[in-house]
Amino acid sequence: xxxxxxxxxxxxxxxxxxxxxxxxxxxxxxxxxxxxxxxxxxxxxxxxxxxxxxxxxxxxxxxxxxxxxxxxxxxxxxxxxxxxxxxxxxxxxxxxxxxxxxxxxxxxxxxxxxxxxxxxxxxxxxxxxxxxxxxxxxxxxxxxxxxxxxxxxxxxxxxxxxxxxx
Numbered sequence: 001x002x003x004x005x006x007x008x009x010x011x012x013x014x015x016x017x018x019x020x021x022x023x024x025x026x027x028x029x030x031x032x033x034x035x036x037x038x039x040x041x042x043x044x045x046x047x048x049x050x051x052x053x054x055x056x057x058x059x060x061x062x063x064x065x066x067x068x069x070x071x072x073x074x075x076x077x078x079x080x081x082x083x084x085x086x087x088x089x090x091x092x093x094x095x096x097x098x099x100x101x102x103x104x105x106x107x108x109x110x111x112x113x114x115x116x117x118x119x120x121x122x123x124x125x126x127x128x129x130x131x132x133x134x135x136x137x138x139x140x141x142x143x144x145x146x147x148x149x150x151x152x153x154x155x156x157x158x159x160x161x162x163x164x165x166x
Contacts, residue, residue, distance in 0.1 A: 050132040059127045067120045074113040081106045117144055 043064060047057050085102040092099060121140040125133035 046136075050128060050136055052128065052132065056128060060124055063120070063124055063127060070116060070120075074109070074116060078106065078109050078113060081109055114144060 043057065043061055046052065046060065052060070081102065085099060085106055088096060088099045088102055118141075121137055121144070124140075125137040127133075128136055
Protein backbone atom coordinates (compact mmCIF):
# COMPACT_ATOMS: atom_id res chain seq x y z
CA UNK A 1 0.00 0.00 0.00
CA UNK A 2 1.47 3.32 -0.97
CA UNK A 3 1.46 6.48 1.16
CA UNK A 4 -1.24 8.18 -0.92
CA UNK A 5 -3.75 5.33 -0.39
CA UNK A 6 -2.92 5.15 3.34
CA UNK A 7 -3.48 8.91 3.68
CA UNK A 8 -6.80 8.63 1.82
CA UNK A 9 -7.97 5.78 4.09
CA UNK A 10 -6.90 7.72 7.18
CA UNK A 11 -8.72 10.86 6.00
CA UNK A 12 -11.90 8.86 5.33
CA UNK A 13 -11.66 7.22 8.76
CA UNK A 14 -11.32 10.64 10.43
CA UNK A 15 -14.31 12.05 8.51
CA UNK A 16 -16.46 9.02 9.39
CA UNK A 17 -15.37 9.19 13.06
CA UNK A 18 -16.18 12.88 13.33
CA UNK A 19 -19.55 12.29 11.66
CA UNK A 20 -20.37 9.46 14.06
CA UNK A 21 -19.32 11.56 17.04
CA UNK A 22 -21.43 14.55 15.97
CA UNK A 23 -24.40 12.32 15.21
CA UNK A 24 -24.14 10.61 18.59
CA UNK A 25 -23.82 13.97 20.37
CA UNK A 26 -26.88 15.32 18.59
CA UNK A 27 -28.88 12.19 19.33
CA UNK A 28 -27.86 12.29 23.00
CA UNK A 29 -28.81 15.97 23.30
CA UNK A 30 -32.18 15.28 21.67
CA UNK A 31 -32.81 12.28 23.91
CA UNK A 32 -31.87 14.24 27.03
CA UNK A 33 -34.06 17.18 26.09
CA UNK A 34 -37.00 14.88 25.39
CA UNK A 35 -36.46 12.96 28.61
CA UNK A 36 -36.06 15.95 30.92
CA UNK A 37 -38.47 18.45 29.45
CA UNK A 38 -42.15 18.70 28.83
CA UNK A 39 -43.19 21.59 26.58
CA UNK A 40 -46.59 21.64 28.25
CA UNK A 41 -45.20 21.88 31.81
CA UNK A 42 -42.33 24.18 32.70
CA UNK A 43 -42.04 22.60 36.17
CA UNK A 44 -41.67 19.01 34.98
CA UNK A 45 -37.88 19.24 35.29
CA UNK A 46 -38.31 20.23 38.95
CA UNK A 47 -40.56 17.26 39.68
CA UNK A 48 -38.11 14.85 38.05
CA UNK A 49 -34.89 16.34 39.39
CA UNK A 50 -36.13 16.55 42.99
CA UNK A 51 -38.51 13.57 42.90
CA UNK A 52 -41.46 15.60 44.09
CA UNK A 53 -44.88 14.17 44.82
CA UNK A 54 -48.15 15.52 43.47
CA UNK A 55 -48.96 17.61 46.53
CA UNK A 56 -45.48 19.12 46.72
CA UNK A 57 -45.53 19.97 43.04
CA UNK A 58 -49.03 21.47 43.32
CA UNK A 59 -47.87 23.78 46.13
CA UNK A 60 -44.75 24.76 44.19
CA UNK A 61 -46.84 25.36 41.07
CA UNK A 62 -48.98 27.82 43.05
CA UNK A 63 -45.84 29.62 44.22
CA UNK A 64 -44.45 29.63 40.69
CA UNK A 65 -47.63 30.97 39.12
CA UNK A 66 -47.87 33.60 41.85
CA UNK A 67 -44.30 34.72 41.22
CA UNK A 68 -44.47 34.87 37.40
CA UNK A 69 -46.18 38.31 37.28
CA UNK A 70 -43.57 39.64 39.74
CA UNK A 71 -40.77 38.23 37.58
CA UNK A 72 -42.26 39.68 34.40
CA UNK A 73 -42.58 43.09 36.05
CA UNK A 74 -38.93 43.09 37.15
CA UNK A 75 -37.82 41.99 33.68
CA UNK A 76 -39.87 44.77 32.06
CA UNK A 77 -38.48 47.42 34.45
CA UNK A 78 -34.91 46.24 33.87
CA UNK A 79 -35.38 46.14 30.08
CA UNK A 80 -36.85 49.66 30.09
CA UNK A 81 -33.98 51.04 32.17
CA UNK A 82 -31.43 49.27 29.98
CA UNK A 83 -33.03 50.77 26.86
CA UNK A 84 -32.96 54.20 28.51
CA UNK A 85 -29.26 53.76 29.30
CA UNK A 86 -28.44 52.61 25.77
CA UNK A 87 -30.32 55.58 24.33
CA UNK A 88 -28.43 57.97 26.61
CA UNK A 89 -25.10 56.45 25.61
CA UNK A 90 -25.91 56.85 21.91
CA UNK A 91 -27.64 60.22 22.12
CA UNK A 92 -25.26 61.68 24.68
CA UNK A 93 -22.22 60.94 22.56
CA UNK A 94 -20.40 59.08 25.31
CA UNK A 95 -20.54 58.33 28.98
CA UNK A 96 -22.39 61.29 30.47
CA UNK A 97 -23.27 62.02 34.11
CA UNK A 98 -26.84 60.96 33.24
CA UNK A 99 -25.51 57.65 31.88
CA UNK A 100 -23.67 57.08 35.18
CA UNK A 101 -26.91 57.72 37.05
CA UNK A 102 -28.76 55.27 34.79
CA UNK A 103 -26.09 52.59 35.37
CA UNK A 104 -26.65 52.97 39.12
CA UNK A 105 -30.42 52.80 38.68
CA UNK A 106 -30.08 49.69 36.51
CA UNK A 107 -27.83 48.05 39.11
CA UNK A 108 -30.38 48.89 41.81
CA UNK A 109 -33.20 47.32 39.80
CA UNK A 110 -31.13 44.19 39.21
CA UNK A 111 -30.29 43.96 42.92
CA UNK A 112 -33.96 44.29 43.92
CA UNK A 113 -34.89 41.67 41.32
CA UNK A 114 -32.27 39.35 42.77
CA UNK A 115 -33.69 39.89 46.28
CA UNK A 116 -37.17 39.02 45.00
CA UNK A 117 -35.84 35.89 43.26
CA UNK A 118 -34.00 34.71 46.37
CA UNK A 119 -37.12 35.21 48.49
CA UNK A 120 -39.12 33.19 45.97
CA UNK A 121 -36.49 30.42 45.85
CA UNK A 122 -36.51 30.27 49.66
CA UNK A 123 -40.29 29.97 49.64
CA UNK A 124 -40.07 27.12 47.11
CA UNK A 125 -37.33 25.48 49.19
CA UNK A 126 -39.63 25.46 52.23
CA UNK A 127 -42.37 23.77 50.16
CA UNK A 128 -40.03 20.84 49.40
CA UNK A 129 -38.78 17.99 51.57
CA UNK A 130 -35.71 19.22 53.51
CA UNK A 131 -32.96 17.49 51.48
CA UNK A 132 -34.49 18.33 48.10
CA UNK A 133 -35.12 21.89 49.28
CA UNK A 134 -31.50 22.27 50.32
CA UNK A 135 -30.26 21.03 46.93
CA UNK A 136 -32.75 23.22 45.07
CA UNK A 137 -31.81 26.34 47.01
CA UNK A 138 -28.08 25.71 46.58
CA UNK A 139 -28.53 25.40 42.81
CA UNK A 140 -30.70 28.53 42.62
CA UNK A 141 -28.10 30.44 44.67
CA UNK A 142 -25.38 29.27 42.32
CA UNK A 143 -27.36 30.40 39.27
CA UNK A 144 -28.51 33.67 40.82
CA UNK A 145 -25.31 34.82 42.50
CA UNK A 146 -22.66 33.73 40.02
CA UNK A 147 -23.72 35.89 37.07
CA UNK A 148 -20.63 38.10 37.27
CA UNK A 149 -18.51 35.91 39.53
CA UNK A 150 -15.98 34.82 36.91
CA UNK A 151 -15.20 38.43 35.99
CA UNK A 152 -15.05 39.49 39.65
CA UNK A 153 -12.67 36.65 40.52
CA UNK A 154 -10.43 37.38 37.55
CA UNK A 155 -10.32 41.06 38.43
CA UNK A 156 -9.51 40.31 42.09
CA UNK A 157 -6.62 38.02 41.05
CA UNK A 158 -5.31 40.64 38.66
CA UNK A 159 -5.72 43.54 41.08
CA UNK A 160 -2.03 44.41 41.03
CA UNK A 161 -1.09 42.81 37.73
CA UNK A 162 -3.12 44.89 35.29
CA UNK A 163 -6.57 44.81 33.81
CA UNK A 164 -7.89 41.52 32.44
CA UNK A 165 -11.28 40.00 31.72
CA UNK A 166 -11.92 36.24 31.52
